[in-house]
Amino acid sequence: MFMKCLGEGSPTVILDASTGHSSDVWYFIQPLVARHTRVCSYDRAGIGFSERPNVHVNHNISDKNEDIYKNRWKFFTIERMADDLNRLITKSSQQSKPFVMVGAELGALVARFYSHLYEGDVSDLILIDPLVEDLFDQEEGVLHKFWYGNLVPSFQSLQLLAATGISRLALLVKLMKQPFQDVEIPEELENRQKHLLCHPKHMSSVVDEHFFINESFSQMRMLRKVKPFPSNLHTTVITGNYYDEQLPSNINKAWAKSQENLISRLLAGSHHIVVNGVDNNKLYKAPKTVAEIIIKIVKKSITRKI
DSSP states (O other): OOEEEEOOSSSEEEEEOOTTOOGGGGTTTHHHHTTTSOEEEEOOTTSTTSOOOOOOOOTTOSOHHHHHHHHSSOTTSHHHHHHHHHHIIIIISOOOSSEEEEEETHHHHHHHHHHHHOGGGEEEEEEESOOOTTGGGGGGGHHHHHIIIIIHHHHHHHHHHHHHTHHHHHHHTTSSOOSOOSSOOOHHHHHHHHHHHTOHHHHHHHHHHHHTHHHHHHHHHHHHHHSOOOTTOEEEEEEESSSOTTSOHHHHHHHHHHHHHIIIIITTTOEEEEETTOOTTHHHHSHHHHHHHHHHHHHHHHHHHO
16 A cells, blocks of 8 residues: 655654545645654555555465455445554554544545544544535435435546546546646646546546445444444544535535534534635645644644653
8 A cells, every 4th residue: 555654753643535535635734744743644445556455365375364354344445444554554664653643534434433443543533524424314315316326427437438548538638637626736746646537446446435435334333333432532623614615505515414413423522623715625725724733733642742
């Protein structure tokens, strides 16, 4: 799995990207936070520059434990993502604890699941526009219909375009744009995003992260039933005034209700911060604001250790 770390010190900030996005969404935020402590961003399995997982069943191999590990969690669900992340930051690279877990959308769900399981390793949890397990229950299921009726089919189309090479042509003639719009980005980042749009394995993983989200929601509900959320974990939820300014009001309303339920019931006692004037693209449209919030929480974590 791909991981990039900058800075030195403790706690270690772990950045988990939004649904279907690579760690590039932290491009502007990571170096700002790295001035104060160590910070690592990574690509989930199949996304960006991390290898796409393959079903591995070989009853003749000698290492049965490794075979069991590779198949014990369903791919592209938060159980597997949290387990992959744990192996990455505690075994493969052995990052310094405690961790400040920072996640956006699906990455927030992974960060929350991880913190719930490995509470002893985490000092703070920061959720940015988090996906919440009751999201599809709000406003008569309007987001469920949008998710599987619009989002998933659109990504499946992009996957097909990538597999047939049409994406490359569409980018060349400017019929398709890379995701980071309405903001000035360096050429290297723009080229990398264009490359990923043309990469069939990446686009397949984008589809899968969206397609299996209901199973991830079920896994989060199950974990809540068997284990209470750690009461000593400092949790902050960051949202905008709306989820996506280009979406209908009923979808934004459903999103807002899920956020309210998370803050008032599921994570009662968490700190809520509203970033005004931006939607779910705040990671690259308001990076300084987001970074300042993370840095402030890091400084509080350091103070608690002294």
